[in-house]
Amino acid sequence: MIQVRNLGFSYHNKSVLQQISFSIEPGTIVSIMGPNGSGKSTLLRLLRGRLKPDAGQVCWRGAEAHLLPRRDMASRVAVVPQQMQQPFGFQVREMVAMGRYIYQRALAGPSRRDWAIVDQALADTDSSHLARRCSAELSGGELQRVMLARALAQQAPVMMLDEATSQLDMGHKRGICLLLRDLCAQGKTIVQVSHDMNSAAEISQKILLLDPRGRQLGFGTPEEVLSIENIETAYGVEVDIEHHPRGGQLRFLPRPLSGLTP
Amino acid sequence: MQGEIRRSYMWLPVCVLFLLAAIIAGLKYGSIPLSLSELLNILFHPQDAGLKSTVVWQLRLPRVALAALVGMSLAVSGSVFQAVLRNPLADPYLLGVSGGAALGAVLALTFFSIQSYAVPVLAFSGALLALLLVYLVARAHQAATHTLILAGVMVGSLCTAVLMFLLLYSPSDPMRSALFWLAGNLSRTEAGWLPYAAAACIGVILLLWARASLLDVFTQGEDVAADLGVDIGRERLLLLAGAGLLVAIAVALAGLVGFVGLVVPHAARLLWGAGHARLIPAAAIAGAGFLVAADTLARTLLAPAEVPVGVITALVGAPFFLYLLRLRGR
Numbered sequence: 001m002i003q004v005r006n007l008g009f010s011y012h013n014k015s016v017l018q019q020i021s022f023s024i025e026p027g028t029i030v031s032i033m034g035p036n037g038s039g040k041s042t043l044l045r046l047l048r049g050r051l052k053p054d055a056g057q058v059c060w061r062g063a064e065a066h067l068l069p070r071r072d073m074a075s076r077v078a079v080v081p082q083q084m085q086q087p088f089g090f091q092v093r094e095m096v097a098m099g100r101y102i103y104q105r106a107l108a109g110p111s112r113r114d115w116a117i118v119d120q121a122l123a124d125t126d127s128s129h130l131a132r133r134c135s136a137e138l139s140g141g142e143l144q145r146v147m148l149a150r151a152l153a154q155q156a157p158v159m160m161l162d163e164a165t166s167q168l169d170m171g172h173k174r175g176i177c178l179l180l181r182d183l184c185a186q187g188k189t190i191v192q193v194s195h196d197m198n199s200a201a202e203i204s205q206k207i208l209l210l211d212p213r214g215r216q217l218g219f220g221t222p223e224e225v226l227s228i229e230n231i232e233t234a235y236g237v238e239v240d241i242e243h244h245p246r247g248g249q250l251r252f253l254p255r256p257l258s259g260l261t262p
Numbered sequence: 263m264q265g266e267i268r269r270s271y272m273w274l275p276v277c278v279l280f281l282l283a284a285i286i287a288g289l290k291y292g293s294i295p296l297s298l299s300e301l302l303n304i305l306f307h308p309q310d311a312g313l314k315s316t317v318v319w320q321l322r323l324p325r326v327a328l329a330a331l332v333g334m335s336l337a338v339s340g341s342v343f344q345a346v347l348r349n350p351l352a353d354p355y356l357l358g359v360s361g362g363a364a365l366g367a368v369l370a371l372t373f374f375s376i377q378s379y380a381v382p383v384l385a386f387s388g389a390l391l392a393l394l395l396v397y398l399v400a401r402a403h404q405a406a407t408h409t410l411i412l413a414g415v416m417v418g419s420l421c422t423a424v425l426m427f428l429l430l431y432s433p434s435d436p437m438r439s440a441l442f443w444l445a446g447n448l449s450r451t452e453a454g455w456l457p458y459a460a461a462a463c464i465g466v467i468l469l470l471w472a473r474a475s476l477l478d479v480f481t482q483g484e485d486v487a488a489d490l491g492v493d494i495g496r497e498r499l500l501l502l503a504g505a506g507l508l509v510a511i512a513v514a515l516a517g518l519v520g521f522v523g524l525v526v527p528h529a530a531r532l533l534w535g536a537g538h539a540r541l542i543p544a545a546a547i548a549g550a551g552f553l554v555a556a557d558t559l560a561r562t563l564l565a566p567a568e569v570p571v572g573v574i575t576a577l578v579g580a581p582f583f584l585y586l587l588r589l590r591g592r
Contacts, residue, residue, distance in 0.1 A: 050489075070494075073491070079486075081486055087481070088344075088531065089535055094535070094536075098475075098482065101491050107472035107473070132266045132267060133266055
């Protein structure tokens with residue numbers, strides 16, 4: 001569905017990403033991981049055509065991403081942004097209805113069908129009770145669910161999340177992970193930038209790991225890519241990898257700060 | 263329940279009643295006060311001669327209409343600037359757009375007459391140039407809220423300084439016309455292009471209203487708006503040009519009237535939320551009412567002397583701005 005070949009990007013003559021090659025299959029979850037400043041968000045922007053690559057290409061079913069019109073791209077991919085302030089107070093339903101922008105006819109507002117889709121998206125994200133609240137007064141967790149609902153209302157086959165759960169507590173984080181897995185099961189393709197290695201390994205079919213200089217350390221299943229050596233190269237941290245006693249999922253344990261010597 | 267926004271049609275009767283009350287006050291009060299029955303009698307019998315009828319039909323009604331047009335244009339342009347620049351403090355006056363328009367209009371007046379179409383055309387050019395300048399300066403700073411306003415106030419100061427310079431060279435009573443431009447005045451109802459300007463303003467307001475969904479999306483920031491499918495470069499230019507045209511016409515007709523574009527949209531948002539499908543018409547109607555009321559005060563407060571209407575709006579608007587600044591600081 002999305003093909004990335006020898007992708008390279010630099011900013012102010014400084015190389016941010018180099019020699020990235022991978023592909024994203026429909027109906028899978030792909031997590032982009034790597035240390036701060038390794039170019040994860042830039043890669044996500046290149047994937048959705050918001051930036052023009054300096055080398056290589058990003059192709060969506062053969063079409064180069066940065067050449068696709070914005071409207072066309074918005075019907076292919078919906079983005080859940082990092083948390084941001086809401087300087088204006090919208091009714092939450094109106095916030096979610098913004099996801100229907102590309103479907104509205106010129107000079108007309110949301111149709112009855114648009115509102116039905118909005119309400120369904122709110123129900124799918126367990127936020128129906130927020131429908132009439134003011135967006136400026138939502139908590140971080142509530143706002144993130146509303147943003148997710150907006151991306152759902154956009155009805156694009158691909159969803160991209162840029163550290164969308166980084167500011168949520170454990171309960172809300174788990175809730176979003178479950179939701180992403182359900183969406184994937186329903187056929188959505190999900191590409192996320194994440195720092196949460198445990199959750200990413202649990203829900204992703206594929207992981208792309210970047211090193212601190214924006215080079216591809218590996219692309220493949222979590223077991224293949226998230227090895228002790230790769231993690232140390234990427235983050236400079238020694239970890240132990242275990243399997244969860246209940247389900248066998250991978251668990252990454254950074255070595256203790258003190259007590260290395262018993 | 264607290265923190266809830268209801269999408270009802272309550273805004274419409276509230277705004278319309280406010281505008282009607284302001285219009286009636288504007289027609290009733292002045293050098294010759296009228297009772298309500300006298301006023302209604304005059305309005306329903308336009309062919310009757312007499313001093314009072316002349317005062318209403320020849321003096322007060324054109325002035326009320328001008329105030330309504332200017333107030334409507336300023337309030338809607340303020341709403342649009344706030345959405346597109348994602349800055350709740352944006353106002354055509356504070357952004358320097360009004361200053362640019364005033365400079366353009368005065369340049370036109372030094373070479374042509376008030377009747378000339380050069381006045382609105384140069385005012386529009388001045389407004390767009392000032393906006394472009396402010397936008398470029400603020401963009402270099404990653405669009406921090408306060409940078410934009412600071413840049414706007416500076417561009418506005420520069421424009422009014424040049425404007426003063428031009429006026430002091432002009433042959434006709436420079437101090438009086440300086441007061442007109444700098445503090446706003448709604449007494450000039452004679453421009454021949456006024457009906458066309460009115461039609462243009464109402465047309466632009468309706469077009470902006472039709473783009474309510476787009477304005478909603480812009481409040482999420484240009485980056486998010488692009489991901490929601492907006493062709494940012496083109497749409498931003500069209501929206502800002504539309505708002506700039508409204509400001510240019512308002513300023514060419516009435517000089518610098520500040521804060522209408524700040525106070526009115528904020529009050530409307532507080533009452534009915536930020537959705538532009540309601541905000542644009544509510545701001546248009548309430549903005550008209552606000553300036554008609556302000557002008558009525560301006561005419562009657564120190565009668566027979568007249569307070570510039572910009573003084574009244576600043577007396578209301580500047581404290582309101584400070585309040586908003588404090589609110590955002592928290």
